[in-house]
Amino acid sequence: MNLELISKQIVDGLGGEKNISNLTNCMTRVRATVKDKALVNITELQDIDGVIGVVEDSTIQVVVGPGKSRKIGDYINQNYKFNSESSSNDKDYVAENKEKRKQNDNKFKQALKKVANIFVPLIPAIIAAGLCNGIAGYFTNTYAAQGITEIPIWITFLQTIGNGLFGYLAIFVGINSAKEFGATEGLGGMIGAITISANIDTISQMLGLFNADNRLNSILISGKGGIIGVIVSVAILAFIEKRVRKVMPDVFDNILTPLISILLTCMITIFIIMPASGFVSDGIMKVLETLIMTEGPMAIVGGFILSASFLPLLMVGLHHGLIPFYVLQLESTGSITLFPILCMAGAGQIGAAFAIYLRAKGRNEKLRNVIRASLPVGLLGIGEPLLYGVTLPLGTPFITASIAGGFAGAFASYMKVASIAYGPAGLTAIPIMLPDKMLYYFLSLCIAYVLGFLFTYFFAVPKGIDEY
Template sequence: MSNLELAKKLVELVGGKENVEKATNCMTRLRLTVKDASIVKGEEIKGCEGVMGYIVDGTSLQIVLGPGKAKKVADICTDELGLPKVKSGTDNWEDNKASMKSIQKQSPFKKAIRTIADIFIPLIPAIIAAGLFNGLTSLITTLQGQGVLAADGFWQVTQLIFGLIGSGFLGYFAIYTGINSAKQFGATEALGGMIGAMSIAANIVPISTFFGLYNEEQPLNSILTTGKGGIIGVIVGVWILAKVEKYVRKHVPDVLDLIVTPFVSLLVTGLIFVFAIMPVAGYFSDGLVAVLSIIINSANPVVSVISGYLLSALFLPMVLLGLHHGLIPIYAIQLEALGGVTLFPVLAMAGAGQVGASIAIYLKAKRTGNNRLQKVITGALPAGFLGVGEPLIYGVTLPMFKPFITAGLGAGFGGAYVMLTHVMANSWGPSGLVAIPIMKPDSMLNFFIGLVISYVAGFIITQFTIKEKDVANA
């Protein structure tokens, strides 16, 4: 089935174009928001060729298609089949009522996680690319320092260009976060970007010094300094901006809106942001880093092994519930405070456990003649090795359930090793072999060893736990 045929089939099964309010995608999923979830034919969607999984949360549908394919199908849905990219308005009061009831069914925690996901999912390609370029920059710099590569000429230019590209995103991460936060909260996107830019602007230091909030001896311990509060502060600041902007716009005459609304909104929000949100969010971020350091950077090997095992083993259920997107602010906080991310490499082992478990299931499927399962695993394994585990989760291990558990148990061993060896990444992204260049140069080998340990442990535990009759009937 071609991507066009699949897109047409999926639109038909979700109730047609008229039932879709928004269509978008993440790395592996086509994400649809529908008006009436009761008319969606979920079982038929699951059975479609090319569909690896299907998740429903109220009126939000997530159809797992795999990396690359999800983007292509989403583009066909919006560009060729006319599905809206943004949520369209409804004039029917029954539709509005149904939509409100759907929102009310979600817990505040789930809504917060979904908002975080919607802010950062569009940034994932840039995060991955920037991490790879920064990782390669660090590797070239290290090899130049060791005399393996020349410090001038071709390698000097390459190192400078790679560093330029990598810093073009991560250096201004707060601005991108501000823009996307504005999209979610209903503020003007450019103003949201300005809030993000304020957080990293040089003028923060003299302002902080003037009010006695700056610690010249230890700048990072200042109550207020550049970058204080990180992206958590930016998200909160833009949320307040949205409230202020809507209030001002409501009370300003139309003829003055273009001038007065952005000026007043930024002035009010800027003062609150600089003198309240940044310091408070900064204390929260510093506290979070301190707590994580006790667990992740512990000098006690027993603590490292236990925490690494548990974090890796329990990460897959978080992915299943969509809660893993809530970890992105933590990654960003670590990157800002430590110059790297130590939590991501540990959690990345979860996908490797999936790979090992799936290989074990494939061999059993081959012995029992389950051709369907062999075909699914063959199609999903390459993505698994590249760090995209959802095709394996929703196409193989989760439907059988027991392998979903054994994969997590196997991943824990790789996580324990990675935690014990203090692996650190330049960024975060896919969690498989392609993540090796994202690691700090001195962490690349240990990250790879961790992956291998997770592959092997996931395979062994699944091999001795799952019976062939369970595979034959899957």
């Protein structure tokens, strides 16, 4: 990959550096916020060698694949200068299209985008911590089965790394939420830390809100409401802080603004947000329990629906909005069933792509080269290259892959497959599954691979495969 060339081509396709106000990256995409979408040449971006696809929402997302996205994003940010302020040349365009963008960017989509912006920077840490916990958990259970009670130091070391994130996730979420909502980042971290403080239980006992017989039934306890409460509280913090700063004399701003903001926000957080978001979290858990955590047919139906509908979310980049549900399950039950179910959608693509690979032999070598390059990372859980390079452009394989993933998700749900973390998907997620569920997870993947292949090979090869 010629990093300098592809970076220049992407910047040019985005309308030049003067048209870019901000550029970031996630695991597979370079995300650009542009001033004038009319200057963006989508066709030019799609034709760049190394670009898998382009997604348009409130940003322009250039899909380049894992590893490349970080390198390209870093190179562009280091070698190009962006100005978030609109120039005199584009002010008319911004005003003219303001209402149109508001209509297209509905509130639900804006909310999901904010959630994604909070959690996407945490994904590398989530993957590292999840794998550490997965490896430690596997060997801990293995030693326990052999009657070994003394845990080796290397297992404790891995657990320390894993708990470094998951034990204090509320703090990380608080900091990132502050960045997103425009609050002071340190104060956002404080809000997250306060929600998991052991002193919350003491306050609850003093006010008679603590249930000594069943702690989890208490109106207020440490961690109540989880990260949902943290995100809402930090949004309130940003609202309060901005308004206090407006009326605060400059000489007292650095001292009194943070003090007043944190005091007011903490009172609202502890006595209103935490109990209320706890009620919401409990409601969400009941829905998940009904769909995928019960016995019998409902678990099968719920697993199918959730997995079969995941690729459309991935297609528009809204899949990161599901991360709070993973966290909620992990906080409530100690494991996650939703994550492995949704992993099956990407596995369905593997089978579908392999079917297309065989059927395209002697007919379309360019398509076979795309599949050959995308399959390895697809097996490791990175589905965007196959999505934008193969299944989505061809149409019908996208449908068969989703259906195959649905059946595999139904099996995973029925067998109560669960993970102890979330992050990598595909084969790389095996270590983070509960030890007694690893085999069922692998079998679920195999079901998705096989059905994706069969459904596509026999029923969904497009007539225009030669012209792709």
